[in-house]
Amino acid sequence: MDLLHNAVRPYAWGSRTAIAELLGKEVPAPHPEAELWMGAHPGDPSRVVGADGAERSLLELLSVDPDGQLGPRLAERWGSRLPFLLKVLAAEEALSLQAHPSARQAAEGFAAEEAAGVPRDAAVRNYKDPAAKPELICALTEFHALAGFREPSRTVALLRTLDAPALAPYTEMLVAQPDSSGLRALFTMLITLPQTSLSSLLPQVLDACVLHVKEHGEFDLECRTILELGESYPGDAGVLAALLLNRIVLQPGEAIHLPAGNLHAYLRGTGIEILANSDNVLRCGLTPKHVDVPELLRVLDFRCGDMDVMTGEEISPGVRVYRTPAPEFELSRLDLTGEARINHDGPQILICTSGAAVLTNVRGDELRLTRGQSVWLPASDPAVIVRPDGVESAQLFRATAGTD
Template sequence: MAIFALENRLQKYDWGSAEYLPEFLGRDNPSGEPWAEMWMGAHPKAPSIAIDPLTGTRVALDALVAANPASVLGKSTVDRFDGKLPFLFKVLSIAKPLSIQAHPTKRKAEHGFAGEEFASIPIDSPDRNYKDRNHKPETVVALGPFQGLCGFRPIAEIVRNIQTLSPEDWPKLVRRLAADPGMLELSVFFYTFVSLTGDSKTRTLTYTRRRSERIVAAEPAGSATARIFTCVLELMDVYPDDVGALAPLVLNLFELAPGQALNIAAGQAHAYLHGNAVEIMANSDNVLRGGLTHKHIDIPELISLLSFESAAFTPTPMASTVNGFGTYDCGVPDYAIARATVHGTMKAGRRAHVPEILLCTAGSLSVSPGKGLPLPLSKGSSVFVTADHGPYSLSGDGELFRASMPT
């Protein structure tokens, strides 16, 4: 078919930055609103607009897909994903911590969605957990220093952090976990921790703040312990009455350098804290939250889907370079992501029969479709390449990401 310029939708959540995305897109933000995410894809909540560069015709990307799925997506994608674009591509700009959350497996999502439909919970209800029947694995690639929490720490680290926090009373809190360091006892400990209420929660938070301040003052600056308890204090400043602020004691605290990636699997607890990144995910809006939020929290349902595997954090490296694109091993059938730096001209070579979104994140590029005029691809702009389109080439000086499908 063609290569279409994309006009993308912004999501203005309160945790977003008022500066990064306006600068990234070269647009003004006179009201100083938080621009949290830019969505690229065919999600019905906010589909991109595909613009034909020859005629100027504008059509929502989900409508473009529905009108000719085999040409736009390719037969294999149509067969595997019921004629839908299976991924959603985003730019994130995080100025304030996001919630502690996890996403369901596909089977869990199907059962959860059916149960809430049977209970007649409106799809747009703030108390709804499952907005669709799909799983939601995610891969995030940092555009700058990117900080967050992801996955349970090794249990020995969790026990050590609780011992540091409460030198006298730690056996009351983690004796069973220390004696039996497995997923069952970790789930019991975590449920006890996130479900604190009333006076118990107030006493815990008051003590934790005082003790964390003393720990940070006594620890060498930049030590692992100082970073953990500094993060606890920073989260308590933003969410003073939320026990989720203690999450750095049990979840891995990480910082990605530009170009480093992280895969978030189903059932993996995580929270993004600060920074800018691109993110690709399965086309779903299913989120179960456990803290650091004013939105709906469902602790029993969250506990039911968490994996409780514990391990040290390891970023996802760039796996290989194909046709000038460095690829990341995402490990899921729904999406693939790759990154390229262009100086001069780069030919994309023989294309797999899959849809692609190209996003320029730095510099100024153009994409030549083979026939017809090149399309400009400046910083912040993106294009959609249909599955049946032939090879294209990129020229200029800049960086771009490609969202597509595994081949």
């Protein structure tokens, strides 16, 4: 078990305080800090700190010794690739409206772009690899998101409440077909509106949202979100598309799983994100980055209803696991007041998010983690006992591969 040194990604939507404060650095940071990456992503792999203080890329360690680092089960399935990436995500502004492909869709898209000769580093490239990219976000602070298509009857109620004249024909489309097919038709029409139509419709919707907020109406939070997005992304069709999505507020410890095809946008807050180690993102709005609406429509899942908010299954005192169908990852939360034993037949990454902890293995080796520090546990390491150190409690998050 060895400490990790991890990269901080400075995207414009990030926070100047959340990650800096977690890492014990100067606050505010000199620039927005959006994500702390823990894993072996080729773009910014973590560095493993040896007992002698020397650092080595985790990506290099995996390539040299996949069986020892990943274990035979994972090495057989994933080769020398760590299948998951763990992040601390800190958003002050909305991320793009996006979805991720399934494994089949990613393989098809990657092969098509390879055959077409699209450079892998091209800005217009959709598929950087042939892998799926499911995700799970677990809130560290109150966390706001748009995710999944709202149940159509509730969206009809929202649209009718806004009562913008130019919106009426679109509302009636969903009234006539209040199901996934109706959502597909309405979303497709809104996200592909000609600029002249968008320039007429969007101001009416924003004016209606202002009025609804002033009256403290039923859809106050949804309307405030549309107004915020409209201010940040004027004239963007993604603002209208956001009318169709569930508006979610997660409390600390709550999580949502975002499988392939789920349309979503993180809005603000800090969370622990775990995802498949892939770069495949398809966007349709709320971003200056490459947008490919036709390809997004090919992968979108228009099944609708409330998103399942997860609190984790308690598997032992103070240890909760957030189970998903994703074979690439599994996230656990450890809220410790005493000892907990952690064992797995594959590699693990642990990050301390509160207090301090001591890890001890059966050989008697010890490693202390303070808040913001993380540790790499290769598959060849023995089981570890973790306990709070010098404090009444400690919180850690643990990333492993899935168990299927």
